[in-house]
Amino acid sequence: MSDSKKKILVLGCTGSIGTSTLDILRNEKNRFECCGLSANSKKTELENLSKEFNCPFTLTKTDGIDGIKRLIDETKPDIVVNGIAGSAGLKPSMTVLDAGIDLALANKETVVMAGPLMFEAAKKSGSRILPVDSEHSAIFTLVNSCGKENIDKIVITASGGPFRTFPREKLKSVTIQDALKHPTWDMGVKITIDSATLGNKGLEVIEAVRLFDVRAEQVQVVVHPQSVIHSLVQTKDGIVYGQFSEPDMKHPILQALDWPEILPSFMKPFDLTDTLDGTRTLTFEKPRTDDFPMLSLAFECAKKSASYPIVFNAANEVAVQAFIENKIGFLEIAELVKNVIHKYEWTKIPRDLSDVFEADKLAREKSKEQIIH
Known part of the structure; x- marks a missing residue:
């Protein structure tokens, strides 16, 4: 040893x-x-x-x-x-x-x-x-490279999940099996469903606001289905810098383990043209927040702060579990979270972990009340 x-x-x-x-x-x-x-x-x-x-x-x-x-x-x-x-x-x-x-x-x-x-x-x-999140690992590297004082905006990329192209009418009838067919990432059940609702991206918005000490208005989400650019930053001069790698969680994990050093590794170096036909197209689009409202709800909770982020997370966990158990439909996940956020006051600022768990417990209770068995 x-x-x-x-x-x-x-x-x-x-x-x-x-x-x-x-x-x-x-x-x-x-x-x-x-x-x-x-x-x-x-x-x-x-x-x-x-x-x-x-x-x-x-x-x-x-x-x-x-x-x-x-x-x-x-x-x-x-x-x-x-x-x-x-x-x-x-x-x-x-x-x-x-x-x-x-x-x-x-x-x-x-x-x-x-x-x-x-x-x-x-x-x-x-x-x-x-x-270690691929997005926040990328932002962490970019902020350290560009200098926090020079950053104007953080741009978080989203794959868009398995329902990115589904019309709203079709979202009403999607199943748990449909939600677990993620196009680019192999993840656990809960996070895969979060990706389908854009709830996961919402959690990442709140996380970015807190980790990098920026205002919610300084964070933008862009749908990037290929999941090659893991996040970007825009500096005050309007120029955008991004981090590219294949969608493999071993990259951000290794980056964290080695920090602050950057060392050679067993991972294959990234090559923009190393594809079956030697070409690669990267596309970007705005998220459909009307059809996937979890993202807008997360921005709202990030702006309000206090206990709102705790409530967003707790209500989402309850709603996703209810969806897994076939108690609610896919679109009802966001509906449940919205009701819990808007129906009650969550303005208490947590001073210690007991305050955090108190808000978490109450939010879960209110969320379960929303579910009709």
Whole structure:
């Protein structure tokens, strides 16, 4: 075991982010060492990975946050990759930051729910928050390259999801199976449905506002079906800079693990003409916010701030689960979220995690009331 290797702890190791991270660790054994693993419920898979990487593990369904704390104390990682899906990733993120360890963050809900508290914890402990979302990883790199003071606008790209070309009438009858047929990314169930509603892009808008300390008015979403340009920034002189790579989550994960260095890797270098016919077309279009209103709702919550981003996330999680369980239709996801946002006052500014979870709990209760069984 070499001291020169960077020690990586992977939370949510059996999910899509965790699986991609472990693939990197297998291919870059000279640079990285997997020092610990966690998963929610896939015990057999977790035990097999623990044997493969010769490292301890915790099953969060039984051990909870205490298991993660013990794992951090035991393994003393240099950086933790948080690939836990949904709001369940918040407490683990805060635990990592409180311990003074760098956080490679794929869990956007953490920033959406408790961004200001996270940044406060990171500042206090000296941790760095390194975004792993492909879009925010791209923005992070571009902001650092161009200089925050020179940035006028952040442009987040969206694939448009599987229903990008569907007329509204057709959206009324789409099924869970239809929603899971993402054209470019292979992701978990919840995030794939979020991509279909543009709810995922909405979460990314709120995340960008918080991560990069910009106004919601400075963020723009552009549909880019090829998913080759992962995001762009526009500088004050009107020039746009973008980051290009094939749609593979290993790129942003590796970028976070190596930061601030940029090193050669096992990944194939990007080539604009390396396609079957030697040509590549990149297209851009405005999002159809009337047909996919989750994006407009997210911008509204980003502008209002206070507890609104927490409510957006909570209501969305409840609505998506209801859609998965065939309790509501696809278009009712946004309708439910809109009702919860607009029917109640969410103006309380969270001062600590208990405030965050209080707003989250109340929003979930109000969301469930909207669902007709």
